Amino acid sequence: MDRMNKAIENMQKNGIDQMLVTTTSDIFYLTGEWIDPGERFLGLLLNSNGDKKLFINKLFPVKTKNIKSFIYEDKENPIEIFSSHINKNKRLGIDKNWSAKFLIELMEKINIKVFNSSKVIEGMRVIKDAEEINKMRLSSQINDKAMKEVQKLIPNMMTEKMVARAVSNILEKLGAEGNSFEPIIAYGENAGEPHHISDKTKIKHGDSVIIDMGGVKDFYCSDMTRTIFFGAPKDEYKKIYNIVLEANLKGIEAVKPGNKFSDVDNAARSVIEKAGYGEYFTHRTGHNIGIDVHEWPNVSSDNDMELKPGMIFSVEPGIYLNGKVGVRIEDLVLVTKNGCEVLNSFDKSFNII
Numbered sequence: 001m002d003r004m005n006k007a008i009e010n011m012q013k014n015g016i017d018q019m020l021v022t023t024t025s026d027i028f029y030l031t032g033e034w035i036d037p038g039e040r041f042l043g044l045l046l047n048s049n050g051d052k053k054l055f056i057n058k059l060f061p062v063k064t065k066n067i068k069s070f071i072y073e074d075k076e077n078p079i080e081i082f083s084s085h086i087n088k089n090k091r092l093g094i095d096k097n098w099s100a101k102f103l104i105e106l107m108e109k110i111n112i113k114v115f116n117s118s119k120v121i122e123g124m125r126v127i128k129d130a131e132e133i134n135k136m137r138l139s140s141q142i143n144d145k146a147m148k149e150v151q152k153l154i155p156n157m158m159t160e161k162m163v164a165r166a167v168s169n170i171l172e173k174l175g176a177e178g179n180s181f182e183p184i185i186a187y188g189e190n191a192g193e194p195h196h197i198s199d200k201t202k203i204k205h206g207d208s209v210i211i212d213m214g215g216v217k218d219f220y221c222s223d224m225t226r227t228i229f230f231g232a233p234k235d236e237y238k239k240i241y242n243i244v245l246e247a248n249l250k251g252i253e254a255v256k257p258g259n260k261f262s263d264v265d266n267a268a269r270s271v272i273e274k275a276g277y278g279e280y281f282t283h284r285t286g287h288n289i290g291i292d293v294h295e296w297p298n299v300s301s302d303n304d305m306e307l308k309p310g311m312i313f314s315v316e317p318g319i320y321l322n323g324k325v326g327v328r329i330e331d332l333v334l335v336t337k338n339g340c341e342v343l344n345s346f347d348k349s350f351n352i353i
């Protein structure tokens with residue numbers, strides 16, 4: 001069954017009569033078409049009776065023949081057109097990412113009960129099929145190769161920003177379409193912030209270097225982090241590195257069907273807690289990934305959802321000592337029948353360049 005009909009079947013099972021899908025990645029997942037409308041309205045209205053209607057601005061050509069398209073022009077009001085296709089006596093499922101400007105306008109125009117129906121597509125996307133798995137493998141293989149090239153740039157005394165800028169070119173040369181997110185290159189004390197924005201900082205002797213990067217290949221994202229050192233670091237920093245590495249390995253070890261996302265978080269987090277650095281691991285252990293770099297759900301202590309074969313997510317523990325040092329080690333893993341396959345193979349042993 002194709003994905004769109006599967007989605008409609010899921011709607012029927014969940015008692016959802018009508019549902020609006022609006023994100024570029026969900027529409028790509030369902031139709032195979034990548035349409036990025038910027039600020040303009042794009043929506044796929046699915047009905048449990050099997051009707052599929054796409055609302056799209058004339059600026060964006062649609063190739064799909066199996067959906068009825070309603071094409072509007074800039075001089076028209078797309079919410080006016082869209083609202084005339086809704087059954088006002090029934091609840092309308094709405095994509096949680098739909099822009100509030102459209103939702104507010106719709107709610108001002110018509111009196112209808114709306115609810116968040118994102119779980120319908122999220123629940124499908126969380127399990128990758130064979131074709132998606134192969135694309136995810138390839139995407140991470142490219143990222144592994146790119147990491148090697150990026151690490152070669154570090155001794156060149158370029159700023160964080162210059163290295164970050166070089167990442168997309170390296171990924172493209174290796175066959176990717178580009179970055180899956182703005183790469184994080186963080187030196188020394190900047191690495192002490194988990195989401196540092198790369199700036200004009202230059203590297204100093206003994207700095208830890210966080211390199212968090214990912215590419216897009218055939219619409220599927222990679223995401224990996226390595227931390228290396230520029231010259232021998234303080235003993236404590238080496239100790240921290242080995243704790244984070246142990247946490248990464250223990251987290252990965254916990255990835256198998258039957259375990260929960262919270263078990264993976266706990267396996268990684270408890271290594272860091274036992275070593276006395278629990279308060280410095282300030283984020284969740286990971287996130288699912290696929291067409292989007294961050295997909296539902298998270299690998300976190302409060303997520304008791306069970307792991308199932310075909311899920312792909314990151315395991316990325318870290319320790320961040322504000323103003324001093326930061327270490328994060330991140331790999332993508334695929335849940336298999338008996339355990340997991342790590343999609344990244346780039347070396348993660350303690351490394352001084």
Ligand SMILES: [Mn+2]
Nearest residue numbers: 223314316330
């Ligand atoms: Mn990540």
